Amino acid sequence: MAALTRIGLAGLAVMGQNLALNIAEKGFPISVYNRTTSKVDETIERAKLEGNLPVYGFHDPQSFVNSIKKPRVIIMLVKAGAPVDQTIATLSAHLEAGDCIIDGGNEWYENTERREKAMNELGLLYLGMGVSGGEEGARHGPSLMPGGSFEAYKNIEDILLKVAAQVPDSGPCVTYIGTGGSGNFVKMVHNGIEYGDMQLIAEAYDVLKSVGKLSNEELQHAFTEWNKGELLSFLIEITADIFGIKDDKGDGYLVDKVLDKTGMKGTGKWTVQQAADLSIAAPTIEASLDSRFLSGLKEERVEASKVFKSGGFDDILSNQPVDKARLIDDVRQALYASKICSYAQGMNLLRAKSIEKGWDLKLGELARIWKGGCIIRAIFLDRIKKAYDRNSNLANLLVDPEFAKEIIDRQAAWRRVICLAINAGISTPGMSASLAYFDTYRRERLPANLVQAQRDYFGAHTYERTDITGSFHTEWFKIARKSKI
Numbered sequence: 001m002a003a004l005t006r007i008g009l010a011g012l013a014v015m016g017q018n019l020a021l022n023i024a025e026k027g028f029p030i031s032v033y034n035r036t037t038s039k040v041d042e043t044i045e046r047a048k049l050e051g052n053l054p055v056y057g058f059h060d061p062q063s064f065v066n067s068i069k070k071p072r073v074i075i076m077l078v079k080a081g082a083p084v085d086q087t088i089a090t091l092s093a094h095l096e097a098g099d100c101i102i103d104g105g106n107e108w109y110e111n112t113e114r115r116e117k118a119m120n121e122l123g124l125l126y127l128g129m130g131v132s133g134g135e136e137g138a139r140h141g142p143s144l145m146p147g148g149s150f151e152a153y154k155n156i157e158d159i160l161l162k163v164a165a166q167v168p169d170s171g172p173c174v175t176y177i178g179t180g181g182s183g184n185f186v187k188m189v190h191n192g193i194e195y196g197d198m199q200l201i202a203e204a205y206d207v208l209k210s211v212g213k214l215s216n217e218e219l220q221h222a223f224t225e226w227n228k229g230e231l232l233s234f235l236i237e238i239t240a241d242i243f244g245i246k247d248d249k250g251d252g253y254l255v256d257k258v259l260d261k262t263g264m265k266g267t268g269k270w271t272v273q274q275a276a277d278l279s280i281a282a283p284t285i286e287a288s289l290d291s292r293f294l295s296g297l298k299e300e301r302v303e304a305s306k307v308f309k310s311g312g313f314d315d316i317l318s319n320q321p322v323d324k325a326r327l328i329d330d331v332r333q334a335l336y337a338s339k340i341c342s343y344a345q346g347m348n349l350l351r352a353k354s355i356e357k358g359w360d361l362k363l364g365e366l367a368r369i370w371k372g373g374c375i376i377r378a379i380f381l382d383r384i385k386k387a388y389d390r391n392s393n394l395a396n397l398l399v400d401p402e403f404a405k406e407i408i409d410r411q412a413a414w415r416r417v418i419c420l421a422i423n424a425g426i427s428t429p430g431m432s433a434s435l436a437y438f439d440t441y442r443r444e445r446l447p448a449n450l451v452q453a454q455r456d457y458f459g460a461h462t463y464e465r466t467d468i469t470g471s472f473h474t475e476w477f478k479i480a481r482k483s484k485i
Contacts, residue, residue, distance in 0.1 A: 004069035005029040005056055007159060009077065010087055012039035016077035018139035019104065019131070019163075021046060024053035026162040031056045033064035035090075065094035072099040073156050075129075080107045088115060097123030100152040104131045106267055109181025109188065116148050116180065125152035130177075130187020132374035133165065141165035143374035144174040145190070145366075147183025147359075165373025170385075173369040178359035185274075185353060186366060189346050192271025192285045194376050195264075196342035197235055199288030199430040204335045205239070207417060211424045212327045216253045219243045222328045230336055233378030262292040271349070278352040283433035284342035291429055313425040327420075333413035334431055336380075340407060341434035343384060344397035364388030398441060407438065 005028075009020045012034040020043060023030050032055055034040050040057040047055035058064035065072065072095060076087050084103055091101060101124065103112060112128030119126040130145030131138065144164045146153050153160075153176045164174035177183045208214045208222065223240035227233070247254045268289045275282035294301075347363050354361035367384040370376055387400035397403050418435055421428045440446065455461040457476040464471055 003029070005031045005054075005067055006069060006073075007031075007156070008033065008064060008068045008072065008074040010034065010061075010064070010074060010091065011077035012043050013077065014135050015104075015131070015138050017043045017046060018135055019075065019077060019142070020055055021050055021053055022139050022141070022163050023159060024055045025051065026159070028159050028162075029054035029056065031058060031064055031067040033058045033061060061090050062094050065091060070096070070099070071125075071155055072096075073102065073152075073159075074100070075102045075104050077104045077131075080105045080111075084111070084115070088119070092119070092122060092124060095122075095124055098125070100125035100127065100149070100155055102127040102129050102146070102152070102156070103184075104129050106130070106187060106191070106265065107181075107184050108270065109184040112148065112181040112184050125149040125155070127152045127156075128181050128184040130183050130190065132187060132190055132370075132376075134375065137165065137373045137375075141173070141373050143190075143369050143372065143377070145177050145183045145186045145369065146174070147177040147181060147186070148179065150176060150179070164369075165377075167372035170368050170371055170382075173371065173373045175362075175365050175369050177366075178354070178361055180357060180359070182354075182357070182359040182361065185359075186350065186361070188267045188270050188274070189350050190370065190374065190376060191267035192282070192349075193343060193346040194235075195268040195271070195288040195292075196284045196346070196430060197233075197339065197376055199291050200284070200335055200338050200342065200434075201235060201239055202291075203421075203428045203431050204331045206426055207331055207421050207428065208328065210426050211420060212322050212324055212331075214324065214328075216243045216255065218324070222332075226332055226335075229332075230380060231332065231339075231378075233380065234375060235378075259298070260295055261298050262295045264289075264292050268292070271346075274353065275345070275349050278349065278356065280345070280349045280352050281437060282345040282349060283437050284338065284345055284430050287429035287433040327417075330413040330417050333410040334417035337407050337410040337414045337438075338431045338434035339380065340397060340403055341437045342430070343380075345437070347384070347397060362388075362392075364392065396441065398438060411438075 007023060007028055008031040009016060010033045012032060020030050020032050024047060032040060032043050037059045040059060044055060044057040047053040056067060058067060068074065074091060076084065078084055078087050084105065084107060088101060101119065107128055109128065116126040127146050127148035131142050133142035141164060144160055146160065160174045161172045164172040166172055177186050205219065208219060214222065220240050220243035223236055223243065227236045227240060242255050245254045247257055250257065272282060272286050272289050350361055350363060350366065364385045367381045367388065371381045383402065384397065387394060387397060387403060390400065394400055398407065414435060418428055418432055452463045456463050456473060460473055462471040462473045
């Protein structure tokens with residue numbers, strides 16, 4: 001090839017290959033490189049098969065870098081951590097001032113900030129870009145969350161606007177997120193919200209299957225119907241698909257043969273840790289993480305089920321007469337109300353971090369770019385965007401007039417579902433945590449006065465009063481002792 005390409009991509013696992021093919025398909029000639037060179041040849045082969053796309057492969061880093069027009073832009077899609085540092089070292093040896101590296105992996109945001117600083121000293125630009133949508137999204141249009149150097153973003157904006165998912169009425173699912181590691185942080189919280197969504201859907205399934213005795217056919221029908229209303233989303237759609245897939249290695253449905261142990265990569269855990277660091281309550285996301293931890297104890301749970309067999313929990317389930325149609329409708333409402341709480345928690349975490357770091361995150365704009373391409377894409381995000389359009393300083397999604405009304409309309413069904421599950425011995429940690437969050441947030445007065453009194457009693461931590469300003473300390477112990485004499 002004589003002409004220089006517009007952009008480069010290093011790291012050709014499936015996500016990297018798919019993103020490279022997407023970029024090429026949108027009309028941008030792209031150079032690709034991978035340490036294991038067989039992946040380069042595989043990508044070139046796919047480019048031929050998928051429409052003779054302008055993808056050019058290189059087996060060594062120097063010729064790869066030199067094939068890209070200046071100022072060079074290279075996207076890396078390699079495993080987070082040390083592999084990113086190794087790839088940066090390999091590439092930066094051949095880059096020149098003004099060139100730019102973009103990390104498209106799920107990286108811890110502080111690593112991105114450290115790298116941006118180091119790159120800056122070499123005169124290079126750096127972006128940490130969240131990419132959501134899985135393999136399918138990468139190929140046909142992901143949601144993109146670039147943060148870091150604004151100059152670097154401007155160098156590649158024309159490509160990102162075309163490569164991102166396109167949503168009618170709201171445009172490409174990409175925006176400049178902010179400085180530093182903001183793009184990675186936003187993607188991390190997106191994944192935390194995703195954990196919450198998946199857990200809530202799993203609980204809806206559990207209640208319908210275990211209490212409602214719905215078959216997989218009935219579950220598929222219920223979720224397909226839900227996907228026509230306010231729950232319309234990628235995760236509800238794929239859940240309906242899963243219930244319809246028969247086992248290719250035996251009888252029945254595949255979902256019933258999948259082992260009930262959930263894996264995880266770490267972004268959910270990071271989200272919960274950040275929430276704790278910032279004193280932001282995120283109980284729904286925390287419940288989803290705890291549920292993954294407990295699911296991993298399969299052997300212990302098998303033993304525990306034997307220990308508690310005499311407790312009669314199975315009898316409770318078999319003795320409950322259920323109106324299926326009503327249960328399906330109640331669970332739909334409970335799922336939606338719980339989901340509002342989960343997103344409220346995620347948005348509050350983003351706002352708190354934005355204030356701490358001075359990122360000036362636009363929450364409505366984040367909801368907009370999540371409307372397409374990404375795993376949590378849902379019609380409901382449009383409501384969130386409009387809520388922040390109405391009031392960009394909204395303290396909590398729950399108090400937006402529209403969401404408040406939706407919760408009030410659904411709360412009776414929400415409570416019925418959770419009570420039914422509790423009485424049947426079916427755990428709904430996500431839905432229960434969401435309801436507790438709502439019930440705590442909406443109460444003017446909480447029993448926190450007692451906790452503060454206890455703290456002052458044993459640790460002289462002082463307390464404030466409802467009727468007089470200032471901080472007070474009482475010798476509770478002495479007064480109590482006198483009254484006992």
